[in-house]
Amino acid sequence: MRYENEKLNQIYAKTDGYCHICHKKLALSNYGVNGAKGSWHVEHSKPKAKGGTDHMNNLYAACISCNIEKGTSHTKTARAKNGNTRAPYSKEKKQKIKTNNTVGGATIGSGIGWAIGGPVGGLVGGLIGGAIGSSNSPKK
């Protein structure tokens, strides 16, 4: 099946360019190029043979090998084989989590800082807490 470039971009962006099964980085420009580095296919989370649709929420980027190996088995099963429980996050989603972690970390940190050293301690604690929150953010 052929996909419009725009749709391919959307599917690729859904997982920020990572295979949704093994979480390996894919190369957008190598779509369908068998044997190329980061080559990938559009994978139907629910196989078409089992009634899956071409709707965006059923489409994911996957390595060609993952796609073939998965066949008609469950997405959950295929991911579990690679030690994964979910699809990689999109850029937007990661950004959101990062912001939440940073804000959460900063709040906790400044609370600790205030307890130790008043306003200056609060500021320093906030910075440290924010940094900790950020570094806890998922990479994919």
Ligand SMILES: [Zn+2]
């Ligand atoms: Zn893969």
